[in-house]
Amino acid sequence: MLSCFFSNFATNMKKGLLYIVLTVLLSVVNITAGAQSMNNNDSIQISLLTCSPGKEVWAQYGHTAIRYYDKEKGLDLAINYGIFSLDQTYFIPRFVLGMTDYRMGIQAMDDFLAQYSYEGRGVVEQVLNLSPKDKDVIYEALQENMKPENVVYRYNYFFDNCTTRARDMIVNHLHGRVVYPPAKPDATFRSMIHEWNYKDKWSQFGEDLLLGVNADRKTTKSEQQFLPENLRIDFDKATYNGKPLVKQTNELLPAETTEAEPSSLLSPIFVAFLFATISIIITLFSYRKQRVYWLWDAVLMLTSGLIGIILFIMIFSQHPCVSLNFIIFFFNPLPLFFLYPTVKRKKTLWWKIWGILIIIGLLGRFIQEIPVPIIIVASFLLLHCIVHLRISKSVTTVK
Structure with missing residues (x-):
């Protein structure tokens, strides 16, 4: 036992x-x-890449990408959310209607830098101050995003673009503990893009022509980060878990410094004053001789109607900042319907209708920023309507 x-x-x-x-x-x-x-x-670094503006219209605001660098494995990749092709079917109509699809793309970092070096554009890297767990989570999210069913997204310039996609891929996987500096109090979408396109007057004018009331409202911090440089500055000043979000900043490529090109003589404001001069001359002749010139009427109505077709189409665009636009009261498709009777000297109410519409559009100036050249043109269109009505009334009185 x-x-x-x-x-x-x-x-x-x-x-x-x-x-x-x-x-x-x-x-x-x-x-x-x-x-x-x-x-x-x-041995892994995850960085935000901010690229300086390019010469093309679509590149004049810069670009954003993500760098994934594994030193031990020798893996160095640039993750890019700005891939698109002009060869896409109906690219221009789809872009106008806000139905453009962009893609996530991945390329070797050396190729990425070679492309921007060729274009003379700078690249600044912000190495992020992340824990090993954070890097794992972001890496898994990138792998999920790389799946064929996830690489394509519906692009929106202000709300869902290459910069906001890169930001969300990083920040949305940091448990909401990233703290940014305060938002700019009076920044609007229009004022922010004006900071970048002021050298290209026609580009600025074209965007101002299409952008409506919603482009002039105050923006939130998140909305202000649609611009690459704004996001770079915010990351530089942001904290994560009480520590700086950016561990190190490197200039991977210096931007080529180019002298500012002189403004073209044929600028929007010059064209507007040229129109005003011609309009004054024709108005004086019309008022003095008490007659209207059908050819000038046809030019004004046809031009306004064609521009109006574009603005009318924008009402149905998925871009949220173009649907409500007071400029459509100046330029709309209605003149095309009144063009034939006006040329044939038939009596119409068009000049009274157009005058009322222009006044409504000018009042819209209090809630929407309308370019000065458009205001000048609209004012002289209103003057033309008034002269038309006065001459028509004089002729009727004589009869």
Whole structure:
């Protein structure tokens, strides 16, 4: 009995010692594996890349991408959310209607830098101050985004573009603990893009022509980050878990410095004053001779109607800042319907209708920023309507 007890005790002791040894060994293995994994993660850098503006219209606001750099594996990639092709079917109509699809693209970092070096554009890297767990989560999110069913997205210039996509891929996987500096109090979408397109007067004019009331409302911090440089500045000043979000900033490519080109003589404001001069001359002749010139009427109505077709189409665009636009009261498709009777000297109410519409459009100036050249043109169109009505009334009185 006693020998049996000691025999069982010895057996249990052996089992217990074996269990303890195995537990210690497994703990050492787990610690070693965890340390190795942490070391691997420490060799990984995730960065925000901000690219300076290019010469093309679509590149004049800059660009944003993500860099994933694994030093140990020699993996260095640029993740880019600004891939599109002008060869897409009906690209221009789809872009106008806000139905353009962009893609996520991945390329070697050397190729990415070579492309921007060729274009003379600078690239600034902000290495992010992330934990190994953060890097794992972002890496898994990038892998999910790389799946064929996830790479395409519906592009929206202000609300869902290459910059906001890169930001969301990073910040949305940091548990909402990123703190930014305060938003600019009076910044609107229009005022922010004016900071970047002021050198290209025709580009600025074209955008101002299409942008409506919603482009002039105050924006939130998140909305202000649609511009690459705004996001770069915010990341530079942001904190994450109480520490700076950016660990290190590197200039990977310097931007080529080019002298500002002189403004073209044929600027929007010059064209507007030219129109005003011609309009004054024709108005004086019309008023003095008490007659209207059908050819000038036709030019004004045809031009206004064709521009109006574009503005009318924009009402149905998915771009949220173009649907409500007071400029459509100046230029709309209605003149095209009154063109034939006007040329044939048939009596119409068109000049009274157009005059009322122009007044409504001018009142819209209080809630929408309308370009000065448009205001000048609209004012002289209103003057033309008034002269038409006065001459028509004089002729009727004489009869």
